[in-house]
Amino acid sequence: MPPMATTDFGPVFLRLRAILAKHSPPLVVTSDTPASYSLDLDAPDVPAPRRYVGGVRIVKHYVSFYWMPVYGMPALLDDVSPELRSRMQGKSCFNFNRVDEPLARELDALTVRSLAAYRKVVKTLFLKAR
Numbered sequence: 001m002p003p004m005a006t007t008d009f010g011p012v013f014l015r016l017r018a019i020l021a022k023h024s025p026p027l028v029v030t031s032d033t034p035a036s037y038s039l040d041l042d043a044p045d046v047p048a049p050r051r052y053v054g055g056v057r058i059v060k061h062y063v064s065f066y067w068m069p070v071y072g073m074p075a076l077l078d079d080v081s082p083e084l085r086s087r088m089q090g091k092s093c094f095n096f097n098r099v100d101e102p103l104a105r106e107l108d109a110l111t112v113r114s115l116a117a118y119r120k121v122v123k124t125l126f127l128k129a130r
Contacts, residue, residue: 009062012099016065024039027115028051036055036056041119053118072121080106
């Protein structure tokens with residue numbers, strides 16, 4: 001199958017964006033364009049790079065969903081299905097080129113169960129570094 005044009009990814013982007021958007025607040029939107037959406041912790045005392053939690057971005061051949069809690073706490077992926085795991089690139093990125101509703105629901109559940117733990121870990125690490 002030939003790669004899809006970037007303009008075909010609107011529905012994929014919107015579905016993945018919706019997974020993250022429901023977490024604002026407590027997370028803070030730092031980018032919201034037709035091709036990029038990003039969220040940070042609402043923690044001004046934490047340095048900027050450590051505040052980044054996740055985002056969605058349209059790239060040439062797919063839409064990428066970045067979720068930093070799985071990078072910092074890989075055990076969160078222990079119960080992830082092989083289908084969702086096959087969408088992973090690297091340690092915290094999931095790529096989609098079409099809307100796959102069962103995987104979107106699984107990714108949504110992963111974001112919900114990992115967010116509270118991630119916020120605690122990031123703040124604890126920062127406070128220890130002081």
